[in-house]
Amino acid sequence: HHALADEFVLLDNFYCNGVLSADGHSWVTEGNVTPYLERSFGGFKRSYTFGDDPLTYSSSGFIWDQILAKGLSFRNYGEFDDAKYSPSASYNEILKDWREKTGKIKRKQEIGVERVKRYSCPDYPGWNMSIPDVLRADVFLKEFKEFDAGGGLPNFITIYLPNDHTSGTGVGNPTPRALVADNYLSLGQIVEAISNSRYWARSCIFVIEDDPQNGFDHVDGHRSICLAISPYTKRGAVVSQFYNQTSVVHTIHRIFGIAATNQLTALAPVMTDCFQAEPD
Numbered sequence: 001h002h003a004l005a006d007e008f009v010l011l012d013n014f015y016c017n018g019v020l021s022a023d024g025h026s027w028v029t030e031g032n033v034t035p036y037l038e039r040s041f042g043g044f045k046r047s048y049t050f051g052d053d054p055l056t057y058s059s060s061g062f063i064w065d066q067i068l069a070k071g072l073s074f075r076n077y078g079e080f081d082d083a084k085y086s087p088s089a090s091y092n093e094i095l096k097d098w099r100e101k102t103g104k105i106k107r108k109q110e111i112g113v114e115r116v117k118r119y120s121c122p123d124y125p126g127w128n129m130s131i132p133d134v135l136r137a138d139v140f141l142k143e144f145k146e147f148d149a150g151g152g153l154p155n156f157i158t159i160y161l162p163n164d165h166t167s168g169t170g171v172g173n174p175t176p177r178a179l180v181a182d183n184y185l186s187l188g189q190i191v192e193a194i195s196n197s198r199y200w201a202r203s204c205i206f207v208i209e210d211d212p213q214n215g216f217d218h219v220d221g222h223r224s225i226c227l228a229i230s231p232y233t234k235r236g237a238v239v240s241q242f243y244n245q246t247s248v249v250h251t252i253h254r255i256f257g258i259a260a261t262n263q264l265t266a267l268a269p270v271m272t273d274c275f276q277a278e279p280d
Helices: 002-007 021-030 035-039 063-069 091-100 114-118 133-150 176-195 245-256 263-267
Strands: 009-011 074-077 084-086 106-108 156-159 205-208 226-229 237-239
Touching: 002 009, 002 176, 002 226, 009 226, 021 035, 021 063, 021 245, 063 074, 063 114, 063 156, 063 245, 074 133, 091 133, 133 176, 176 205, 205 245, 245 263
Parallel strands: 009 237, 074 156
Antiparallel strands: 084 106, 205 226
C-alpha cells in the first residue's frame, strides 16, 4: 500500500462517507444509503447488511447496474459473498489446504443479490476471516491469466480483499501484522499482474475500504485510504483535494461515460487532480 501510494498519488484528504461496514458497502457500491439503513443503526434487527436485505438497496441502483445498462461487461470477485467452508476450518488449515492443493476443504458461495451472483466468479470467496487473501488473489489471477491470453476481460471488475480488517488478538487467529501482510501481498500480486498485461494501457485500479472504523486521527474519524493506479495517474504526487467514496463512484461513471445516478454522486468532486493527460 505504501509503495503504491508513493509511486502514484498519495491522497491525504480522502474520507469514507459512512460509519461502518453495514453502510460502507452501500456507499462504495451505490454512492447512496437508504433512510431505512440510516435508521437501523444500533439495532440491525434484520441483518448486518452485506447484500442480504432488499430494504437497504437504493432505488438508484448499484454501480454495476449502470455499467450493464450501458451495454458493458461486469465481473465480481467476492463482494456480497458470505463465504462458508465445509468442513469448518481455521485460517491455517485453509492456507495449508490451498498451498498443498489437496482440495479437502470445500467452499460454498452465498450471495443474496441474484444479479450480483449471476456475474460473480463462483470460485472466489468473499467475507470470511479464515480465508487468506493470497488464496483470493490466486483465484482472480487464474482467471485474469486466461483473459490476458485470450481477451475478453470484463469492462468493470470488483475485487474483495478483506484481511486488512484483521481479527484483532482473537485466540487462534493470525496476528494483525500477519493479516495486513497477507492483504498487502495479495493486492501487490494483482496490481503486478494487471500492470504487466495487455490491458494495462487502458486500466484504472481504485483501492478503497468500506470504512476505516479505527478511531479518530488528528483530522477526522472518517479519514480513509484510497489508491488510484493507472498509466494516467500522476507519479509521486501528493493530492490534498477533498475526495470521498462517492468521488470514486463519480469518477468511474465519468470513465465509462455514465451519467451520475443520484444527487450524492453527482455532487461529489471528480478525482481529476489524480490524473494527467499523457500516459506514463
